[in-house]
Amino acid sequence: MPDFEPVLLRRIEKKASPWLDAYRADGGYRALEKVLSSMTPAQVVDEVKNSGLRGRGGAGFPTGVKWTFLPKDHPGPIYLCVNADESEPCTFNNRILMEEDPHQVLEGILLASYATKASTAYIYLRYEYGKSFRHLQKAIDELYSANLLGQNILGKGFNLDVYLHRGAGAYICGEETGLIESLEGKRGWPRIKPPFPAVEGAFRKPTVVNNIETLACVTHVIDRGADWLKSIGIAPDAKNPRDAGSYGPKLYCISGHVNKPCCVELPLGISVRELVDKHGGGVWKGHKAKGCIPGGISMGIMTEKEFDTPLDFNGPGKVGCLGLGTAAVTIFDDQTSIVDVLYNICRFFAHESCGQCTPCREGTGWMYKMMDRMRRGQGRLEDLQILDEVAKSIGIMPGTTICGLADGAGWPVKNAITKFRGELEDWIRKGKKSEHRSRVARMT
Amino acid sequence: MSALSDELRKKIESYLSRYPSKQAVTLPALHLVHDEQRCVSREAIKEIADLLDLAPAEVYDSMSFYEFFREEDAPLGKVRLWVCRSLACSLRGGEELLRHLCQKLAVKPGGTTADGKISVEFAECLGACEGAPAVMVDDEHKHNMNTEKLDELVNELKK
Numbered sequence: 001m002p003d004f005e006p007v008l009l010r011r012i013e014k015k016a017s018p019w020l021d022a023y024r025a026d027g028g029y030r031a032l033e034k035v036l037s038s039m040t041p042a043q044v045v046d047e048v049k050n051s052g053l054r055g056r057g058g059a060g061f062p063t064g065v066k067w068t069f070l071p072k073d074h075p076g077p078i079y080l081c082v083n084a085d086e087s088e089p090c091t092f093n094n095r096i097l098m099e100e101d102p103h104q105v106l107e108g109i110l111l112a113s114y115a116t117k118a119s120t121a122y123i124y125l126r127y128e129y130g131k132s133f134r135h136l137q138k139a140i141d142e143l144y145s146a147n148l149l150g151q152n153i154l155g156k157g158f159n160l161d162v163y164l165h166r167g168a169g170a171y172i173c174g175e176e177t178g179l180i181e182s183l184e185g186k187r188g189w190p191r192i193k194p195p196f197p198a199v200e201g202a203f204r205k206p207t208v209v210n211n212i213e214t215l216a217c218v219t220h221v222i223d224r225g226a227d228w229l230k231s232i233g234i235a236p237d238a239k240n241p242r243d244a245g246s247y248g249p250k251l252y253c254i255s256g257h258v259n260k261p262c263c264v265e266l267p268l269g270i271s272v273r274e275l276v277d278k279h280g281g282g283v284w285k286g287h288k289a290k291g292c293i294p295g296g297i298s299m300g301i302m303t304e305k306e307f308d309t310p311l312d313f314n315g316p317g318k319v320g321c322l323g324l325g326t327a328a329v330t331i332f333d334d335q336t337s338i339v340d341v342l343y344n345i346c347r348f349f350a351h352e353s354c355g356q357c358t359p360c361r362e363g364t365g366w367m368y369k370m371m372d373r374m375r376r377g378q379g380r381l382e383d384l385q386i387l388d389e390v391a392k393s394i395g396i397m398p399g400t401t402i403c404g405l406a407d408g409a410g411w412p413v414k415n416a417i418t419k420f421r422g423e424l425e426d427w428i429r430k431g432k433k434s435e436h437r438s439r440v441a442r443m444t
Numbered sequence: 445m446s447a448l449s450d451e452l453r454k455k456i457e458s459y460l461s462r463y464p465s466k467q468a469v470t471l472p473a474l475h476l477v478h479d480e481q482r483c484v485s486r487e488a489i490k491e492i493a494d495l496l497d498l499a500p501a502e503v504y505d506s507m508s509f510y511e512f513f514r515e516e517d518a519p520l521g522k523v524r525l526w527v528c529r530s531l532a533c534s535l536r537g538g539e540e541l542l543r544h545l546c547q548k549l550a551v552k553p554g555g556t557t558a559d560g561k562i563s564v565e566f567a568e569c570l571g572a573c574e575g576a577p578a579v580m581v582d583d584e585h586k587h588n589m590n591t592e593k594l595d596e597l598v599n600e601l602k603k
C-alpha cells in the first residue's frame with residue numbers, strides 16, 4: 001500500500017515558505033474566494049457537516065453540527081475562539097501547523113467565521129509558543145495588507161478581525177469555557193454548562209470554539225469537498241447508530257522512547273504499533289515497549305499488548321482508555337517503572353488542577369502525594385485501593401466536577417491499577433529489590 | 445512617580461479596541477508590564493486596574509491564578525530558562541537536566557542566579573516533545589538538549 005499523501009503537512013514537508021505569496025501560489029485562499037463568491041454561510045456549514053469532520057482537540061464533536069447550535073438570525077456579534085492552547089502534555093501538532101503553515105490555519109479561521117457569521121476571531125495561544133505567536137502575527141499582518149482581513153474582504157462585503165491573545169501557562173485554559181473566562185481577563189475557571197458557548201460564550205455572546213487542526217481541516221474540506229474527507233479514515237460502526245465515524249487525516253504525535261519522535265499525518269485509524277515501527281523508527285536502544293499513553297496523558301495508558309488498537313475516535317475506548325484525545329502517543333520502554341510514569345502524570349494534574357472544584361483540587365493532590373510516597377518506597381498495598389477510589393470519584397462522569405480535567409487525571413491511575421497491578425504490588429512489597437526498579441531520577 | 449511609563453500605558457490602551465470589555469485587556473496588560481519590568485508590582489496592579497476600570501483585587505485575582513507572573517518580591521532575572529518536566533521530556537532525561545541546571549547555577553526551580561541573569565523554572569510540557577528533552581529561553585524552544593548543550597547555552601546567556 002502506498003504511503004498516505006499528506007494534506008495538512010503537504011507544504012510543511014516540502015519546506016515551502018510559510019508566507020502569503022508562496023501560500024497563494026500553492027492554491028491558498030482558493031477556498032475562501034470560492035465561498036465568498038459562490039456559497040452562502042449555510043452552504044459552508046452543510047459542507048462541513050456532510051464531510052463528517054470531527055473536532056481534533058480531544059472531544060471529537062462533529063464540527064459542522066457544533067456550528068448549527070448557534071442561535072438562528074442572531075443580531076450579533078458572534079465570536080470565534082480559536083483554541084491554540086494545546087496544553088495536553090506530549091501534544092505538539094498544532095504548534096507545527098502554526099509555525100510552519102500559518103496561512104492554512106488562518107484560511108480555516110476565515111472560512112469558519114464566514115460560516116458562523118462571526119465578525120471577530122480570537123486566537124487563544126499558549127504562551128509557550130513564541131515562534132507560533134510571531135509567525136501568526138506576521139501572517140495576520142500580511143492578510144490585512146492584502147484585504148484578506150478587515151472590512152469588505154476581497155470586495156465581497158465580508159468583515160473579519162483576527163486577534164492573537166496570549167495565555168500565561170495554565171493547562172485548564174484549553175478547556176473551552178476556561179479559555180473564554182481567561183480571554184475575558186478572569187481566572188481560567190471553567191463554566192457550568194449549559195449554557196453552552198454556542199448560546200452564551202465569550203462576552204456573553206454566541207461563540208464557537210474550534211481547535212487549530214480542526215480549522216486547518218476545514219480549509220481542505222471546502223477546497224476539496226466533503227467527499228474528499230469522507231474518502232479517508234474509518235466509516236461509522238454499523239452496529240453503533242450513535243457513531244459518527246472517524247473521517248479524514250489526523251496529525252499523530254509520537255514521542256518518548258522511540259528512535260524518531262515526530263509528527264506524522266495519516267488517515268484516522270492507524271495502530272500504535274504501526275506508528276511506532278513505521279513512523280517513529282521503532283523503540284529506542286533496541287528495547288521493547290512496555291506501554292504508551294495513546295492521546296495525551298489524560299486518555300489513560302495502553303499496554304504493549306494493546307498496541308494493535310486503531311487510533312480512531314472509538315479505538316482507544318475498546319481497551320479501556322478514555323478516547324482518542326489529541327492522538328499524541330508517548331511510548332515508554334520496558335526499563336521504565338510504571339510508578340514513575342504515574343508519578344509524573346499525577347504530579348502534572350495536581351499542579352494544573354484549577355482549584356475550583358474541591359474533588360479535583362483535593363483528589364489530584366492526594367493522588368500525587370500517594371504516588372510520591374509509593375515512589376519513595378513507602379507505599380502500602382491499600383494505597384492502590386484508595387487511589388482507585390479517588391480516581392473513580394472525581395470528574396464529570398461521577399458528577400462531582402464542572403469540567404473533565406479530573407476525569408483525565410483519574411483515567412491513567414485507573415488504567416494503571418487495572419493493567420499493571422502486578423508491577424505496582426511488586427514495587428510496593430519489594431521496593432528497590434523489585435525487578436521494576438524506579439528509573440527516572442527523583443527531583444528534590 | 446507612577447509605575448507605568450506613558451509608553452507602556454499607550455501600549456496597554458492600544459489593546460482596548462480589540463475587545464468589547466476593558467477587563468479582557470487584563471492578560472495583555474500583565475504581559476506588557478511583566479515583559480518590561482520582570483515583575484508586576486502592587487503599584488502597577490493598581491495602575492492597570494485604573495486603566496481598565498477594575499478594582500485592583502480583580503487584576504490581582506486573575507494575575508495570581510497564572511503562576512506565570514512574578515510579584516515584586518521575586519522579580520525575574522534577565523532571561524527566564526524553563527526546563528520541561530512533562531512525561532515526554534522526563535522519559536528522555538528532562539528531570540536530570542533540571543537537576544543539573546539547578547546545581548550548576550546554585551538555585552532552586554523558581555530562583556534567580558545571584559548575578560540576576562538567569563531565572564530557572566520547570567515547565568509542565570512545552571509542547572516540544574519531538575525534540576525532548578526540551579528547554580525554553582523566555583519563549584523560544586531549544587530542542588534535543590543534553591547537559592553539554594545546556595552548559596553551552598547557560599554560558600551564552602551569562603554573557
